[in-house]
Amino acid sequence: xxxxxxxxxxxxxxxxxxxxxxxxxxxxxxxxxxxxxxxxxxxxxxxxxxxxxxxxxxxxxxxxxxxxxxxxxxxxxxxxxxxxxxxxxxxxxxxxxxxxxxxxxxxxxxxxxxxxxxxxxxxxxxxxxxxxxxxxxxxxxxxxxxxxxxxxxxxxxxxxxxxxxxxxxxxxxxxxxxxxxxxxxxxxxxxxxxxxxxxxxxxxxxxxxxxxxxxxxxxxxxxxxxxxxxxxxxxxxxxxxxxxxxxxxxxxxxxxxxxxxxxxxxxxxxxxxxxxxxxxxxxxxxxxxxxxxxxxxxxxxxxxxxxxxxxxxxxxxxxxxxxxxxxxxxxxxxxxxxxxxxxxxxxxxxxxxxxxxxxxxxxxxxxxxxxxxxxxxxxx
Amino acid sequence: xxxxxxxxxxxxxxxxxxxxxxxxxxxxxxxxxxxxxxxxxxxxxxxxxxxxxxxxxxxxxxxxxxxxxxxxxxxxxxxxxxxxxxxxxxxxxxxxxxxxxxxxxxxxxxxxxxxxxxxxxxxxxxxxxxxxxxxxxxxxxxxxxxxxxxxxxxxxxxxxxxxxxxxxxxxxxxxxxxxxxxxxxxxxxxxxxxxxxxxxxxxxxxxxxxxxxxxxxxxxxxxxxxxxxxxxxxxxxxxxxxxxxxxxxxxxxxxxxxxxxxxxxxxxxxxxxxxxxxxxxxxxxxxxxxxxxxxxxxxxxxxxxxxxxxxxxxxxxxxxxxxxxxxxxxxxxxxxxxxxxxxxxxxxxxxxxxxxxxxxxxxxxxxxxxxxxxxxxxxxxxxxxxxxxxxxxxxxxxxxxxxxxxxxxxxxxxxxxxxxxxxxxxxxxxxxxxxxxxxxxxxxxxxxxxxxxxxxxxxxxxxxxxxxxxxxxxxxxxxxxxxxxxxxxxxxxxxxxxxx
Ligand SMILES: Nc1ncnc2c1ncn2[C@@H]1O[C@H](COP(=O)(O)OP(=O)(O)OP(=O)(O)O)[C@@H](O)[C@H]1O
Ligand SMILES: [Mg+2]
Numbered sequence: 001x002x003x004x005x006x007x008x009x010x011x012x013x014x015x016x017x018x019x020x021x022x023x024x025x026x027x028x029x030x031x032x033x034x035x036x037x038x039x040x041x042x043x044x045x046x047x048x049x050x051x052x053x054x055x056x057x058x059x060x061x062x063x064x065x066x067x068x069x070x071x072x073x074x075x076x077x078x079x080x081x082x083x084x085x086x087x088x089x090x091x092x093x094x095x096x097x098x099x100x101x102x103x104x105x106x107x108x109x110x111x112x113x114x115x116x117x118x119x120x121x122x123x124x125x126x127x128x129x130x131x132x133x134x135x136x137x138x139x140x141x142x143x144x145x146x147x148x149x150x151x152x153x154x155x156x157x158x159x160x161x162x163x164x165x166x167x168x169x170x171x172x173x174x175x176x177x178x179x180x181x182x183x184x185x186x187x188x189x190x191x192x193x194x195x196x197x198x199x200x201x202x203x204x205x206x207x208x209x210x211x212x213x214x215x216x217x218x219x220x221x222x223x224x225x226x227x228x229x230x231x232x233x234x235x236x237x238x239x240x241x242x243x244x245x246x247x248x249x250x251x252x253x254x255x256x257x258x259x260x261x262x263x264x265x266x267x268x269x270x271x272x273x274x275x276x277x278x279x280x281x282x283x284x285x286x287x288x289x290x291x292x293x294x295x296x297x298x299x300x301x302x303x304x305x306x307x308x309x310x311x312x313x314x315x316x317x318x319x320x321x322x323x324x325x326x327x328x329x330x331x332x333x334x335x336x337x338x339x340x341x342x343x344x345x346x347x348x349x350x351x352x353x354x355x356x357x358x359x360x361x362x363x364x365x366x367x368x369x370x371x372x373x374x375x376x377x378x379x380x
Numbered sequence: 381x382x383x384x385x386x387x388x389x390x391x392x393x394x395x396x397x398x399x400x401x402x403x404x405x406x407x408x409x410x411x412x413x414x415x416x417x418x419x420x421x422x423x424x425x426x427x428x429x430x431x432x433x434x435x436x437x438x439x440x441x442x443x444x445x446x447x448x449x450x451x452x453x454x455x456x457x458x459x460x461x462x463x464x465x466x467x468x469x470x471x472x473x474x475x476x477x478x479x480x481x482x483x484x485x486x487x488x489x490x491x492x493x494x495x496x497x498x499x500x501x502x503x504x505x506x507x508x509x510x511x512x513x514x515x516x517x518x519x520x521x522x523x524x525x526x527x528x529x530x531x532x533x534x535x536x537x538x539x540x541x542x543x544x545x546x547x548x549x550x551x552x553x554x555x556x557x558x559x560x561x562x563x564x565x566x567x568x569x570x571x572x573x574x575x576x577x578x579x580x581x582x583x584x585x586x587x588x589x590x591x592x593x594x595x596x597x598x599x600x601x602x603x604x605x606x607x608x609x610x611x612x613x614x615x616x617x618x619x620x621x622x623x624x625x626x627x628x629x630x631x632x633x634x635x636x637x638x639x640x641x642x643x644x645x646x647x648x649x650x651x652x653x654x655x656x657x658x659x660x661x662x663x664x665x666x667x668x669x670x671x672x673x674x675x676x677x678x679x680x681x682x683x684x685x686x687x688x689x690x691x692x693x694x695x696x697x698x699x700x701x702x703x704x705x706x707x708x709x710x711x712x713x714x715x716x717x718x719x720x721x722x723x724x725x726x727x728x729x730x731x732x733x734x735x736x737x738x739x740x741x742x743x744x745x746x747x748x749x750x751x752x753x754x755x756x757x758x759x760x761x762x763x764x765x766x767x768x769x770x771x772x773x774x775x776x777x778x779x780x781x782x783x784x785x786x787x788x789x790x791x792x793x794x795x796x797x798x799x800x801x802x803x804x805x806x807x808x809x810x811x812x813x814x815x816x817x818x819x820x821x822x823x824x825x826x827x828x829x830x831x832x833x834x835x836x837x838x839x840x841x842x843x844x845x846x847x848x849x850x851x852x853x854x855x856x857x858x859x860x861x862x863x864x865x866x867x868x869x870x871x872x873x874x875x876x877x878x879x880x
Contacts, residue, residue, distance in 0.1 A: 199747045200740040207737055210726035217685055217723055218738040218791070219709025277728055 029271040032286040039293045047300040063292040064185035065240045070263040070284045071192040072236030080209035080276025081136040085143035086237040090256030092147040093241035098160040098251030107167035122234015126227035151253035159252035171247030181243040193281040209276025269319040384409040390439030399425040401597035414584045415577045417594035418810045419782030431463040432456035460541030472520030477501040504533035509559035525671040544575040553671035593617040619812045627843035628822035637661045640830040646691030651677035652854035659830040666845030674854035675834045683715040684708045712798030724788045732758035732772035739795045761790045781808040799830040
């Protein structure tokens with residue numbers, strides 16, 4: 001291999017690669033960005049009020065709750081997991097933070113208790129998945145049910161008013177003319193982006209979702225990592241809950257219903273693979289914004305919520321179909337549509353002699369196939 | 381001699397890469413036609429064109445002299461072209477016979493005829509010399525080699541006119557290769573043509589009739605008579621250079637070289653028993669044995685990938701916790717596993733990310749990655765391993781099989797281990813790159829790394845290792861210096877047990 005040709009190749013890719021680091025630092029998925037642009041144009045045409053500064057701030061404020069949740073969700077889904085409990089955790093955190101005894105401690109205690117509750121519940125999720133060998137879908141479904149149950153038990157089913165003015169300020173303060181929730185949303189996004197794209201933690205998350213067994217065999221502590229991932233998702237749910245509670249100035253066991261689906265939908269629309277291994281924070285943010293803009297347009301036009309829900313459903317299906325097509329396009333042209341389907345079992349149901357025959361501890365599949373698809377087709 | 385299949389000027393372009401750049405091929409009914417070429421030459425791409433997995437951008441396919449189109453895999457099967465891919469394509473959750481008949485289940489009036497399918501599967505497995513595989517076993521429970529046999533059975537049971545095999549022997553031990561050759565003989569005797577891809581020239585000599593050599597996506601020579609072509613000529617056609625296919629010189633391991641790894645009375649029911657040995661700094665120890673003799677399980681147990689039932693592994697005198705690969709890696713162990721696709725690669729991620737996966741901390745300060753350092757290192761390894769194409773950001777799925785394999789080994793060269801466990805490190809790697817890899821492994825040993833090598837190719841173990849342990853049915857039955865023994869002696873030791 002010591003030909004002149006390879007010597008030339010030596011300098012070349014290094015330079016190219018190093019240069020490219022500078023260029024593409026934040027990759028924004030094109031599909032969702034396009035959808036958002038179209039929606040913004042439509043909104044502007046439909047209502048003169050749409051493109052005003054105050055409406056933009058309204059939209060961003062209402063996007064912030066789901067937005068923060070979907071940052072945590074992005075991590076979990078990239079790792080080939082799922083967290084169905086986030087909506088219920090929003091309610092649990094809201095109720096716990098507004099208990100009389102907590103409110104008496106003032107706003108700082110309220111926030112501390114809120115975050116601790118989210119972390120704790122997320123930790124339980126993580127323990128169930130990583131060490132209890134439960135499928136993420138089931139573990140977090142169990143959490144969904146019980147968290148809401150506990151919230152109802154504590155609150156007795158009635159909203160608890162938050163009397164702490166400082167705490168309520170979180171929902172209404174506008175530093176530099178921009179609502180505090182928007183600041184918090186932005187901060188969570190930046191931190192999440194950095195964590196995912198610039199740290200070993202992010203790398204391991206991608207690796208875990210790409211190939212769990214390979215990640216384990218590369219010496220990465222996958223159980224500890226899974227534990228942290230779900231804890232992180234609990235934390236983002238708690239932050240979102242604080243913002244929501246402050247804005248509503250009350251905590252109720254009924255808030256946050258179906259937030260998990262909104263967050264998952266936003267993440268998937270943003271281009272993150274439900275099967276894991278691929279995804280971006282920017283995409284998830286776009287996904288959330290797409291939903292917010294749709295809702296906003298419908299509110300401005302005074303349309304019924306049922307129409308609105310149908311539109312949402314169509315957009316979810318449309319955006320994901322668009323992505324599939326984009327991913328498949330080169331393959332399809334070659335009549336190679338099997339390859340995509342194969343991913344499902346490469347990463348999930350595919351086991352090797354070891355993992356199956358070894359019943360002890362580590363080698364067992366902790367998560368199991370969450371959405372393992374099978375197909376026979378072509379491999380390299 | 382009728383030409384069964386012809387390919388004329390096939391071109392296949394992927395984003396940026398011309399995988400096929402005018403390929404010609406003629407296959408005659410009843411012959412074994414070998415396809416040779418370096419890693420990335422386009423062999424797998426060509427057979428995927430024949431299998432209907434890729435449609436060529438231009439060029440012509442002729443079957444029995446008539447132009448045909450193969451737009452999808454179904455069309456290929458209908459034309460009687462059956463393919464065994466380089467990577468296994470099976471469904472682990474299904475039973476053996478279900479895999480064999482997947483997509484062409486036997487049914488009458490909508491009812492599956494399970495009994496007939498089971499019987500036919502058993503027949504095919506017996507023909508392949510594997511009566512021990514039960515048609516009802518779950519496929520995922522079989523070893524990779526066993527899974528490969530099932531793929532073969534599937535091909536046998538289709539009505540084929542042309543069977544295409546992409547490196548079928550890479551996962552097989554020598555006696556299984558003999559079985560494979562017997563089956564190929566049966567196929568050709570029945571007038572079926574076989575396209576056979578391998579990097580082992582000896583195999584081509586054994587069963588090949590004619591050979592076509594690809595280089596950089598072009599046919600450089602076309603339907604050569606194998607008996608009239610020397611190995612040197614073939615290698616020169618493939619690589620464009622003369623490869624000195626010798627193993628790097630050994631250096632005498634110093635008497636006082638410290639012992640790095642010690643394995644003591646390691647046991648695992650059903651896999652291996654009572655395995656003890658040690659590796660000193662700078663030493664390459666080879667494990668020779670048949671596929672299924674427990675070598676991979678021994679490596680896995682040392683590393684912590686699987687749990688041994690009893691026994692102890694110590695590194696630098698300190699015991700390793702069983703079943704904890706993270707600790708093993710932290711202490712300086714590395715394992716390049718056997719099955720690159722399921723055990724090693726992040727298929728949809730970039731080459732550089734695959735290379736750095738086991739060494740993330742090395743490129744990070746307080747958890748924050750230094751991507752420049754990471755990339756520089758990746759480029760260096762791509763260079764020294766000869767990975768092609770050289771672009772570190774390319775997704776590894778797009779690399780050819782042999783190039784993927786180089787990355788699997790490369791991951792542990794990045795890590796700088798103290799003891800490296802290599803399980804079939806050259807699987808699918810071409811002749812030239814193999815020589816480079818041998819040199820790299822020897823260099824590593826010369827810097828004081830201890831290496832434990834598993835390979836199904838006995839000449840490779842004998843040529844590269846300093847010391848060879850003979851493993852038969854999970855037991856180490858003999859140990860010898862590699863330069864004091866030869867292939868025949870090792871083989872007879874290996875086979876003695878199985879002949880009984
Ligand atoms: N899907 C793809 N996208 C982009 N490039 C590809 C794709 N598949 C193959 N290639 C490129 O095409 C070339 C030929 O690959 P191919 O797999 O046919 O090689 P091969 O001869 O089978 O090599 P090996 O001996 O390593 O298996 C390689 O450079 C490879 O990187
Ligand atoms: Mg190939």
